[in-house]
Amino acid sequence: MPNKGSGAGKVSLKTHLLVFASLLAFVLVPGMFWHDVWFGRALDNAELEAYLNDETSPRRMQHGLAQLGERIGRGDPEARRWYPRLMELAGHEQPEIRNLSAWLMGQDASAEAFRLSLAELLKDSNPLVRRNAALSLVRFGDGRGRPELRSMLRPWVVESPRAGRLRLLVETDDEVRSGSPVAEIEQGELSVAVQVPVAGTAANLAEDGQGVDAGAELMVLLPDPVHLWEALRALYLVGTEEDLELIEPYLGAGEDNESIRSQAHLTREAILKRTIQREEKISESGTGDQ
Numbered sequence: 001m002p003n004k005g006s007g008a009g010k011v012s013l014k015t016h017l018l019v020f021a022s023l024l025a026f027v028l029v030p031g032m033f034w035h036d037v038w039f040g041r042a043l044d045n046a047e048l049e050a051y052l053n054d055e056t057s058p059r060r061m062q063h064g065l066a067q068l069g070e071r072i073g074r075g076d077p078e079a080r081r082w083y084p085r086l087m088e089l090a091g092h093e094q095p096e097i098r099n100l101s102a103w104l105m106g107q108d109a110s111a112e113a114f115r116l117s118l119a120e121l122l123k124d125s126n127p128l129v130r131r132n133a134a135l136s137l138v139r140f141g142d143g144r145g146r147p148e149l150r151s152m153l154r155p156w157v158v159e160s161p162r163a164g165r166l167r168l169l170v171e172t173d174d175e176v177r178s179g180s181p182v183a184e185i186e187q188g189e190l191s192v193a194v195q196v197p198v199a200g201t202a203a204n205l206a207e208d209g210q211g212v213d214a215g216a217e218l219m220v221l222l223p224d225p226v227h228l229w230e231a232l233r234a235l236y237l238v239g240t241e242e243d244l245e246l247i248e249p250y251l252g253a254g255e256d257n258e259s260i261r262s263q264a265h266l267t268r269e270a271i272l273k274r275t276i277q278r279e280e281k282i283s284e285s286g287t288g289d290q
Contacts (some may be wrong), residue, residue, distance in 0.1 A: 104135025143238030152231035155220035
C-alpha cells in the first residue's frame, strides 16, 4: 500500500478544477465508446418510434438510440415512454446496439430499472458492452462493475483462436481500433483472421511466421488512453484500496499523458481518503462499544 502521507498525490488547484470539470462531464456522459458513429438528424416522435423498432436496420436503430440519448440528456420527460424499449434493446443480438443501450441507461440515474439491466450487462460476452455497463453503473453510485473497471487498466491479451502459422498484420506501437484484424492464423490453404474486441497499442508481439497453438499469446494491447482515463475517473468515485496497485503505474505517465497522470493522482487521493475515513469510523465504533 502506498504511503498515506506521501506527497506523490499532491496536485495544483488548477489541476483539481480541471479534473472536477471532467468528473462532472463523466457523470453526465459516461462511456461513449461508440463515438465514431454520428447520427445528427433529429427525429420526431413517430420517426423515433419507427427507428427504435426497425429490426431490419441496425443503423436506423442506432440512430434512434442516439436521438433518444439526446432527449434523455436534456431532461425531456417524454423520453421515458421509450425506456421499456431501451431495456429490451439491451438484450439485442447486435453488440453495437447493446453497447449503445448500456451507455444510454447511464444518462438517467433516477430510473432504478436501468440499474438492474446494467448489472446483467456486466455478464455480456462483448467487453465494450461490459465496460459501458460498468461506467454507467457508477452514475448510480454502484460499484459492482469494479472488476471490469480494473480490467480497463490492464493490457488486453490477444490469443490465437486455433493452431497454425502466425502472420502478423500490425507492428509494435501500432494503434489498433476495436474490431480490427491484428493477425491471421494460417493452416494449409485456410486462414483465420484474429480481430480484437477492444482498442489499444500493440506490444509484446510474438514472432511473425512461427507456428502457434490454440490459445497461445500473440500480443498484448496496452490500454487505450480514452478507456484508461474513463476507468480512472470511475474509480475516483467507487475505487477501493485494492485498486491502488493498478493505479500506481499511471502516477508517472509521460508528458504526453498529463491528463492520465493527473487523474491517476486524484483517484489515488480519493481512494486513500475513503480508506482513512472508513478506518476512523471503524475505530470510533470500536471505542464506543467499550
